Amino acid sequence: MMIHIFDFEWRHIRTSGAFWGTAIILPLLIGFSLYLGSNRTTQHVETINELLATETAFYDDMRSQLEAIERGDAEVDAWFQNPANPLVLGQFGEAGRHIFLHPKPLAPLAAGQLDILPYYGKVTLTGLEPLRDNALENPFMQVSGSFDFAFVLVWLVPLFIIVMGYNVISSERERGTYSLLQSQPISIRAILFQKMIIRFLLVNGIIILSLIVWSVMFGIDLFNIQGLQLIVAISLYTSFWFALCVLFNLFQTSSAMNAVGLTGLWVFFLLIIPSVISLIVTSLHPVPSRALWITEQRTIQQAVQAEGDDLFDSWIVEHPEEFVEGDTPQFYNTWMRRFVWAQTVAEREHEAERQFEEPRKRQAQLASRLRVLSPPMTLQAWLERKAGTDTERLRSLEGEMRAFQQEWQEFFLPRFRRLEFLRSDELIHIPVSHKN
Amino acid sequence: MLKAEQLVKRFEDTVAVNRLDLEVKAGEIYCLLGPNGAGKTTTVHLFMGFLKPDSGTVKVGGIDVFENQLEARRRLSYIPEQLAxxxxxxxxxxxxxxxxxxxxxxxxxxxxxxxxxxxxxxxxxxxxxxxxxxxxxxxxxxxxxxxxxSKALILDEPTSGLDPEASNEFARLLTGLSKKGVAILMTTHDLFRARETGTRIGIMREGVLKREFKAEDVKHEELENVYLNQMRLSE
Structure with a gap:
């Protein structure tokens, strides 16, 4: 009997504008979002490859120059051009390493926080510089966020589901067929569930099929466990919205009332709950403003500048073995000072940053717990995690850059402090980020 | 086949059906007459199980409509006034x-x-x-x-809006069904059709079954007079 109801329901649905609207518009939206996502990811991969190629070319060039000097085929005019100098290899110009958060296989699905947070940065002896592809983003994008698959799924799909399911039973009442249905030896609930199941299968089928087809076209690999998880997540999410449609159809309300009620729930889950959660977390764990943090950074830098030579002198007293006294080049003294100051600034900033970072972490934890109140928010967060574009992962970049900077400094700074220049055969030992 | 016993249905302060006893046997066509608001459609809805009675029972082929709704509906068909x-x-x-x-x-x-x-x-x-x-x-x-x-058929004003020829054809269909042993309960305003088609006729007013006749025992004029009297009383 179920097959029979499916068959008849399909005959009804295929004559409805709502279905054809969904069947045409939804795949186009999914296709467009995946096209943009795929372009974005390709751009990231290209940026990464380009920067890695530049790095490799730079250090290959340095080694060639150094080998030429060692053979006596070339001479160095100035200290800052000497490829054996740790400063030239670890600090100046193109020297340094880029640390990347490589796109995950599902990265094209969700832009996540990429609009706001960088996915790569450059590390030098004193510098930690998070970088962006475009320094100035499109202001419209800043306001609206990226158009991605996560947006289509989380925000727009529920609207299509509402259009497909808001009047499954109420329309029978309005058409006049309800009493004839009601007089048959089958409960209205059974009819409702079966009608809703076919709608669920159709909408879910459209989404999953479009996702697979477009993904194959745009080179997104979904044929793995993550793809399967994604399909399950999509099915659960669409089931949630269809369940709401079932609930509204169980009440003896008009189609108009159902539409208004379901749209109200859409607003509730997608706009009101996130706003309320934001209000709660910012009230319970207020984070000091960004302006305060910048002011704090400036204060630290000014204080270190003011302490100037005193700071350096006390460092020498504490680390006499790490400083070459006597007739040393001018750049040595200058850069030894700079390194001490930079290290002091970094240590003090790191300390000060905790008071800004701790409330933010507590905010994130609380928001993560409250997010379960809204299935759309939960799905959005899950998609961003799978895509690797969630706040936590992008914020981890800075930690990874710091960790790598320590490795970088441990390689170059002791040599510089001892005024030891590198040989060409040592260049292969220059640290490389494991992430890359 | 169709049996209501002491059926009562209230809508807030209004008693729509008041202690109704009604039985339609297999092969009978029972025509329920009455002015608008007499409780005819409520009675039909109670027989169909669309409404729950405040008291009393409704049975189809001995099966209680409210205790075993789906089983009762297997034995029952319904044609509303506006069949959509x-x-x-x-x-x-x-x-x-x-x-x-x-x-x-x-x-x-x-x-x-x-x-x-x-x-x-x-x-x-x-x-x-x-x-x-x-x-x-x-x-x-x-x-x-x-x-x-179906062993029973319930029709709510099926001939309203039909032209005489269609109405006549419809009546023939019902007669054919009744000859096959189907119990038919039909509400109508059409006195002529009720007398021509029905085997029994009931007149309802204010939720109460006021009069019952065998169709063959009553002439058209008599039926009209009784009906109009009941109408006047309800005014």
Whole structure:
């Protein structure tokens, strides 16, 4: 009997504008979002490859120059051009390493926080510089966020589901067929569930099929466990919205009332709950403003500048073995000072940053717990995690850059402090980020 | 086959059906007359189980409509005053759909035969219902009842809006069904049709079954007089 109801329901649905609207518009939206996502990811991969190629070319060039000097085929005019100098290899110009958060296989699905947070940065002896592809983003994008698959799924799909399911039973009442249905030896609930199941299968089928087809076209690999998880997540999410449609159809309300009620729930889950959660977390764990943090950074830098030579002198007293006294080049003294100051600034900033970072972490934890109140928010967060574009992962970049900077400094700074220049055969030992 | 005992239904302060005792036996056509608001449609809805009575029982073939609703509906068919079908489906498809709800689907030929038996023109069987007249839709309703092999049929003002010829044809169909042993309960305002078609006639007023006749025992003028008297009383 179920097959029979499916068959008849399909005959009804295929004559409805709502279905054809969904069947045409939804795949186009999914296709467009995946096209943009795929372009974005390709751009990231290209940026990464380009920067890695530049790095490799730079250090290959340095080694060639150094080998030429060692053979006596070339001479160095100035200290800052000497490829054996740790400063030239670890600090100046193109020297340094880029640390990347490589796109995950599902990265094209969700832009996540990429609009706001960088996915790569450059590390030098004193510098930690998070970088962006475009320094100035499109202001419209800043306001609206990226158009991605996560947006289509989380925000727009529920609207299509509402259009497909808001009047499954109420329309029978309005058409006049309800009493004839009601007089048959089958409960209205059974009819409702079966009608809703076919709608669920159709909408879910459209989404999953479009996702697979477009993904194959745009080179997104979904044929793995993550793809399967994604399909399950999509099915659960669409089931949630269809369940709401079932609930509204169980009440003896008009189609108009159902539409208004379901749209109200859409607003509730997608706009009101996130706003309320934001209000709660910012009230319970207020984070000091960004302006305060910048002011704090400036204060630290000014204080270190003011302490100037005193700071350096006390460092020498504490680390006499790490400083070459006597007739040393001018750049040595200058850069030894700079390194001490930079290290002091970094240590003090790191300390000060905790008071800004701790409330933010507590905010994130609380928001993560409250997010379960809204299935759309939960799905959005899950998609961003799978895509690797969630706040936590992008914020981890800075930690990874710091960790790598320590490795970088441990390689170059002791040599510089001892005024030891590198040989060409040592260049292969220059640290490389494991992430890359 | 259809039996109501001490049936009471109230809507807030109004008693729509008041201690109604009514029985329709197999092969009978019971015509329920009464002015608007007399409680005829409420009675029909109580028999169908659409409304729950405040007290009393309704049974179809001995099965309590409220205790075993689905089983009762297997034995019962219903044709509302405005029989609505799915306009984008043909008469045949509508019959196929409704007859398959809760029972095994029947073959195409069998359904075509049922539609013909219900009096639907052959040329209309595979036409979309959106072009059907009320009479044609009701024939599909009859075909649904035939397909279910119902033991009882309830009709709510089936002849209102039908032209005399269609009404007459419809009455013949009902008579045919009753001869097959189907118990028919029909509400109507059409005194002439009630007397011509019905085997028994009841007149309801203010939720109470005021008078009952055997159709053969009452002349048309008498029936009209009784009915008009009841109408006057209700005013």
């Amino acid at each position: 079908l799915y306009p984008n489906l043909t008469g045949h498809e509508n019959l196929e759909f409704f007859s398959s709800l809760g029972s095994d689907p029947q073959g195409k030929k069998a359904l075509e035969l049922l539609l013909k038996e219900a009096g639907l023109q052959e040329s209309a069987i595979h036409r979309k219902v959106s072009g059907y007249s009320k009479g044609m839709r009701q024939k599909v309703g009859i075909a649904i009842a035939l397909a279910k092999n």
